[in-house]
Amino acid sequence: MKVLRIAWKDTLTRFRDRKALIGLLAAPLIISALIGLAFGNINFGGSEPPLSHIPIILVNEDDGQLGQVYEDVLTSDALADLLDVTKMDDLQAARIQIEQGEARAVVHIPTGFSNQIIPASTGASVGQASIKIFTDPTSTVAPVIVKSIIEQISAGINTVNLAAEISAQQAMEYAGILGPELARLAEILPEELSQENFDFETQKLSLNKSQVGEVQQDINAFAYFVPGMAVYFLMFSMFGGARSILDEESRGTLPRLMTTPTPISEIILGKMGGTFLTGVLQFTILMLASRYIFQLSWGNSLLGLAMIVLLTVFAASGLGALLTSFTRNQLQANVVGMTVSLVFGALGGSFFSTQNLTGALDFASRLTINRWAMDGLTKLTISGAGFNEVLTEAAVLGVIGLVTYALAIPAFQRRFVK
Amino acid sequence: MLRKIFAIAALHLKTTYQSRSALLFGLAMPVVFTLVIGAAIGQQEGPAAEAWELFVVNEDRGELGSQLVQNLEANPVLEVRLEDAETTRAELDAEEISAGLFIPEDFSARLLDGESLSLDFIANIKDALSGQVVEQAVQAALNELASSIDIAAASLRVATRLGLFEPGLAGAPSEADYQREAIDSARARMQSGPPITVQAIQQTQRKEPGDAIPLGFNQSSPGIAVIFAMFFVMAGTSSLVVERERGTLSRLMTAPVSKGIIMAGKLLGVYISASVQFAIMVLFGVFALGVDWGAEPPGIILMILAFTFSITGLGILVASMVRTSSQIDAVSTILIMPLAGLGGAMWPLEIVPQWMQQLAVFLPSGLAMRGFHDLITRGLGLQDVLLEAGALVAFGVVFLAVGAWRFKYE
Numbered sequence: 001m002k003v004l005r006i007a008w009k010d011t012l013t014r015f016r017d018r019k020a021l022i023g024l025l026a027a028p029l030i031i032s033a034l035i036g037l038a039f040g041n042i043n044f045g046g047s048e049p050p051l052s053h054i055p056i057i058l059v060n061e062d063d064g065q066l067g068q069v070y071e072d073v074l075t076s077d078a079l080a081d082l083l084d085v086t087k088m089d090d091l092q093a094a095r096i097q098i099e100q101g102e103a104r105a106v107v108h109i110p111t112g113f114s115n116q117i118i119p120a121s122t123g124a125s126v127g128q129a130s131i132k133i134f135t136d137p138t139s140t141v142a143p144v145i146v147k148s149i150i151e152q153i154s155a156g157i158n159t160v161n162l163a164a165e166i167s168a169q170q171a172m173e174y175a176g177i178l179g180p181e182l183a184r185l186a187e188i189l190p191e192e193l194s195q196e197n198f199d200f201e202t203q204k205l206s207l208n209k210s211q212v213g214e215v216q217q218d219i220n221a222f223a224y225f226v227p228g229m230a231v232y233f234l235m236f237s238m239f240g241g242a243r244s245i246l247d248e249e250s251r252g253t254l255p256r257l258m259t260t261p262t263p264i265s266e267i268i269l270g271k272m273g274g275t276f277l278t279g280v281l282q283f284t285i286l287m288l289a290s291r292y293i294f295q296l297s298w299g300n301s302l303l304g305l306a307m308i309v310l311l312t313v314f315a316a317s318g319l320g321a322l323l324t325s326f327t328r329n330q331l332q333a334n335v336v337g338m339t340v341s342l343v344f345g346a347l348g349g350s351f352f353s354t355q356n357l358t359g360a361l362d363f364a365s366r367l368t369i370n371r372w373a374m375d376g377l378t379k380l381t382i383s384g385a386g387f388n389e390v391l392t393e394a395a396v397l398g399v400i401g402l403v404t405y406a407l408a409i410p411a412f413q414r415r416f417v418k
Numbered sequence: 419m420l421r422k423i424f425a426i427a428a429l430h431l432k433t434t435y436q437s438r439s440a441l442l443f444g445l446a447m448p449v450v451f452t453l454v455i456g457a458a459i460g461q462q463e464g465p466a467a468e469a470w471e472l473f474v475v476n477e478d479r480g481e482l483g484s485q486l487v488q489n490l491e492a493n494p495v496l497e498v499r500l501e502d503a504e505t506t507r508a509e510l511d512a513e514e515i516s517a518g519l520f521i522p523e524d525f526s527a528r529l530l531d532g533e534s535l536s537l538d539f540i541a542n543i544k545d546a547l548s549g550q551v552v553e554q555a556v557q558a559a560l561n562e563l564a565s566s567i568d569i570a571a572a573s574l575r576v577a578t579r580l581g582l583f584e585p586g587l588a589g590a591p592s593e594a595d596y597q598r599e600a601i602d603s604a605r606a607r608m609q610s611g612p613p614i615t616v617q618a619i620q621q622t623q624r625k626e627p628g629d630a631i632p633l634g635f636n637q638s639s640p641g642i643a644v645i646f647a648m649f650f651v652m653a654g655t656s657s658l659v660v661e662r663e664r665g666t667l668s669r670l671m672t673a674p675v676s677k678g679i680i681m682a683g684k685l686l687g688v689y690i691s692a693s694v695q696f697a698i699m700v701l702f703g704v705f706a707l708g709v710d711w712g713a714e715p716p717g718i719i720l721m722i723l724a725f726t727f728s729i730t731g732l733g734i735l736v737a738s739m740v741r742t743s744s745q746i747d748a749v750s751t752i753l754i755m756p757l758a759g760l761g762g763a764m765w766p767l768e769i770v771p772q773w774m775q776q777l778a779v780f781l782p783s784g785l786a787m788r789g790f791h792d793l794i795t796r797g798l799g800l801q802d803v804l805l806e807a808g809a810l811v812a813f814g815v816v817f818l819a820v821g822a823w824r825f826k827y828e
Contacts, residue, residue: 017745024748026752027748027751027752027755030752030756031752031755031756031759034755034756034759034760051768051769053772054768095621098621099621099623099792099796099798099802101788104768106621117613117614126613127613128611128613128614128615129613129614129615130614130615130616130617131614131615131616131617132617132618132619133616133617133618133619134619134620134621135618135619135620135621136621137620137621137622137795137796138766138791138795138796139766139768140766140768141766141768141769142768143618147616147618150616151616154612154614154615154616155561155565155612157613157614158565158608158612158613158614159565159568159569161613162565162569162604162607162608162612162613163568163569163572163573163604164572165607166569166570166572166573166600166603166604166607167569167572167573167576167577167600168576169603170573170577170596170599170600170603171573171576171577171580171582174577174582174590174591176589177582177587177588177589177590178580178581178582181580181581182580184579184580185576185580188576188579188580189576192572192575192576192579193572197572197575198568198572203534203561203564204529204534204535204564204567204568205529205534205535205536205537205560205561205563205564206534206535206536206537206557206560207536207537207538207539207553207556207557207560208536208537208538208539209539209540209541209553210538210539210540210541233751236747236748236751240747250664330660330664330743331657331660334653334656334660334743334747335653338649338653338747339450342646342649343450346642351764
């Protein structure tokens with residue numbers, strides 16, 4: 001009974017402190033909203049480039065028709081949303097624009113480009129030339145997009161030019177049979193090689209893609225980061241809750257409590273019970289708020305969700321108790337708590353997806369509460385898994401909780417009963 | 419006066435690191451984070467040099483199917499294995515292989531008729547990265563074949579108009595032979611090097627620039643350092659609030675020095691320890707893990723000093739607004755995470771909406787990231803980051819002034 005009374009009193013105190021509520025509830029929601037804003041238009045499962053209006057500079061030193069082809073395509077309406085093209089004459093000045101963060105790429109078409117490619121006479125071989133793209137080294141996505149656009153244009157030009165070369169050369173091989181008719185080649189060739197005869201819009205050979213393996217739905221940013229932030233801030237409040245035992249110790253209220261006939265283990269359990277209750281409430285309110293504010297679905301299995309949430313809070317509060325029982329004072333507990341929540345957050349997938357981790361890093365990630373909680377939660381929310389499919393995660397979290405509490409309570413007892 | 423400030427700073431550092439565990443955490447924290455960063459970077463060296471296995475089911479009755487297979491085999495990224503449909507589907511269902519490509523029996527016939535077609539390509543979702551690499555390689559082989567067919571079609575049209583296939587022309591080839599010949603010469607021509615090549619080059623002053631298209635985590639070591647530096651500083655300034663709670667601050671006030679000097683000394687202590695922690699992260703990263711911090715140490719030092727200064731200011735500002743140490747934890751996290759995200763420390767800014775990109779210039783985190791990127795990835799020098807460093811110092815001065823003015827000592 002006493003355990004429950006202490007727990008309830010602590011929970012009430014915590015939810016009455018308006019500034020502490022910021023950390024419990026507002027922070028995770030605000031940060032999720034911000035991440036959602038940043039990634040709002042990005043479909044994590046899709047392949048569409050998430051960028052638009054990429055600032056690029058075109059330095060076209062070619063005075064022939066091919067340079068003009070690049071210019072026309074890059075400034076066409078079809079690419080107007082994707083690229084913001086500026087024309088410049090001075091390559092050096094253009095490259096400095098990249099350094100100043102004003103452009104993500106500079107496309108350079110050299111002098112005499114068309115003349116190098118287009119054969120001087122009908123039937124002569126096509127020459128070679130190169131286009132250089134200077135890219136922003138701090139940028140990862142834009143250079144790939146710009147390069148693939150330039151490659152596509154180049155592939156089209158290559159096809160037309162090789163078609164001219166091969167058509168002429170092949171026809172000339174039959175000069176003996178064709179006789180004087182061959183003289184019409186110079187007239188027919190340009191007609192047959194006009195743009196209309198080549199369709200670069202539709203891909204002649206494409207892939208009909210399908211996937212095997214676990215079906216992955218399109219993930220929106222909220223579905224990943226709301227649980228991520230919820231778990232991260234849960235760790236904070238759980239460590240803070242455990243630390244409150246030290247606050248009472250230094251304020252002298254704990255020794256006073258200990259003069260009452262309440263055994264120390266009950267006091268500790270009461271304090272930790274309050275922390276646990278706070279965590280459950282915090283998580284529940286966050287789930288409800290994100291459901292109504294961000295329309296985030298928390299999956300189909302209420303039972304599975306309840307199990308994962310309760311066991312996550314259990315494990316996190318247990319770890320908080322264990323760490324606190326070994327630290328000397330609040331200051332130290334503060335530093336330790338902050339370190340562990342940050343490391344766990346980073347490794348366990350609260351900030352970055354753990355999907356691509358392998359080897360030692362993946363192993364380290366699996367040592368964190370965050371990872372198991374996130375795996376369980378995203379299985380339920382994103383993959384729509386049921387109760388049975390998150391039993392492993394639940395079991396691991398349960399074991400972490402049991403072990404940490406089993407170590408923490410005797411440690412506190414030793415510490416306070418001197 | 420200066421001597422008093424330094425004395426208080428030294429006292430602060432001494433009390434902070436007095437206990438062995440605090441010292442351990444103060445120094446171990448940066449090392450642990452750097453390990454995380456280093457491991458993350460080590461993970462992301464891009465697709466390994468090994469080839470990706472691709473099962474190909476070629477049921478084509480014509481020749482183009484095997485030409486496509488040759489195109490695929492010519493790509494060193496792919497390890498092509500010809501299998502029947504049944505085996506390939508079974509292997510895919512068992513999730514044993516990463517991808518399978520199916521060439522239908524009427525492949526050549528339809529292509530030569532000028533039709534467009536789509537080949538079944540099945541990828542295993544588990545290998546998202548290899549699936550993507552394989553898919554791109556397969557599409558490149560398809561494009562090459564499609565281009566040969568376009569070229570041959572043009573050549574056939576020209577020959578037709580020249581009258582090569584008019585009936586009764588002695589020694590003239592059949593249309594089918596002519597087309598096949600054209601496809602062969604087109605493929606040979608393309609394999610010997612296409613007319614236009616496209617070259618991507620990183621715009622950097624670094625002597626040894628990296629790949630033109632860098633992969634994710636290479637970008638993120640300064641980002642992670644910036645995030646954690648903010649946490650270190652906030653933890654440092656929160657010690658002021660803790661000291662106020664425990665009464666040690668008011669005890670210090672009884673000494674015959676002004677509040678301003680005490681505050682200056684304390685902040686100097688916080689500033690020194692945060693700068694040292696940042697430096698440990700960088701040094702440990704560079705020397706123990708080979709993390710790339712650029713070739714411009716003076717610039718990096720300047721940016722570290724300027725950035726920790728601005729964040730120390732922010733820290734005292736936050737400390738002046740809260741009452742308890744648990745509040746400062748909540749408030750600093752709620753500040754740090756958005757600062758990190760909006761400043762480009764958590765993800766590259768290029769992927770966020772434009773207004774967010776522009777906002778970054780007005781945030782200490784954004785300025786720091788800009789400076790670090792200029793030095794590390796762009797290879798610019800000290801003089802190129804003076805503006806960023808100056809702006810950070812200006813931020814710091816404003817924050818410090820407001821924070822120190824509003825801070826309540828008891």
